[in-house]
Amino acid sequence: MKKVLLVITIVSMSLTSCVSKKKYTELETKNKEIQDLLNTATVKLNSCLTEREAYANQIDFLKKNNSDLINNMGNLTTLTTKGAENLEKSLESLKEKDLRITRLQDALTKKDSVTLALVTSLKREVGMDDPDININVEKGVIMISIADNLLFKSGSYEVSDKAKGVLAKVAKVINSKPDFECMVEGHTDNVPVKNAVLLDNWDLSVKRATSIVRVLHNDLGVSPKQLIPAGRSSYVPLVDNDTPANRAKNRRTKIIIMPKIDQFYEMIEKEMKNLGGK
Known part of the structure; x- marks a missing residue:
């Protein structure tokens, strides 16, 4: 640009001496127009350079933003995949626990059904019309309560012959369920007992229980186990x-x-450990 201006100036000076004033004026006007065009072009060039730099920065930003979006999409895909896997594992675990709970409920239901059947059988065998015998279910087990006046004489632990008839009916039901246990509990009143054989009511209650156990085993064939x-x-x-x-x-x-x-509590404990193990 400077060289152009120099040439124009030299030409102008050289022509001043050899051209007419009119021609000089025309050349000067033309030179001014060229100078204005040059200034305008320079301004536009600087503006374009500034815009290009801005566009370049914007392109870099868009490239980086696009790269971040792609990475985020990849991370999101990974997280979504892991989430789906974890959800599937959780559902499988819930299904397993639900199955164990169902098995446990089935076992308890089966036990309750067997208990109900035994109660029905006992009531049919023993009969319901005797006020000295009470049969019911408490806490999931069968309770047969027999008054002492049907089993023993006062202060004695020798089983009466009348009692053996009742015990034979009970033994029939016990023998039908060899996997069941039979606990015999002796209960007394609070009147103190002490003689040459009995030390106290503890002693009397235990001896009465063992007397019943011996009849069930020795006379009626119930397994001692x-x-x-x-x-x-x-x-x-x-x-x-x-x-x-x-x-x-x-x-x-x-x-x-x-x-x-x-056996029963082993089953419960096993199932509860399985429930909490995963």
Whole structure:
């Protein structure tokens, strides 16, 4: 640009001496127009350079933004895939736990069904019209409560002949379920007992329980593995020991028929560990 201006100036100076004033004026006007065009072109060039730099920066930003978006999409895909895998594993775990719960419920339902069938069988065998015999279900086990006046004489632990007839019916049901256990609990009133044979009510309650156990095993063929004698003395009364009638109610023997405790609780414990293990 400077060279052009120099040439024009030299030409102008040289022509000043050899051209007319009119021609000089025309050339000067033309030179001014060229100078204006040059200035305008320079301004436009600078503007274009500035815009190009801005566009270049914008392109770099868009490229980086696009790259970030692509990376984020990849991360999102990875997270979505992992989330789907975790969800699937959680659903499988829930299905397994639900299956174990169903099995546990089925086992409990089966136990309850067997218990109900045994109660029905016992009531049919023993009969419901005897006020000295009570059969019901408590806490999932069968309770047979027999008053002492049907089993023993007062202060004695020798089983009466009348009692053996009732025990034979109970033994029939016990023998039909060899996987069940039978706990025999002796209960007394709170009147102290002490003689040459018995030390106290604990002693009397235990001896009465073991007497029943011996009859069930020795005379009626119940497996000794199923039998558990226990003495409760006077510490689990049905009613207050404040009248002769109430004391008579408290003097009783309970025969508790139940699934083998160890087997049942092993099953429960196993299933509960499985439930919490995953």
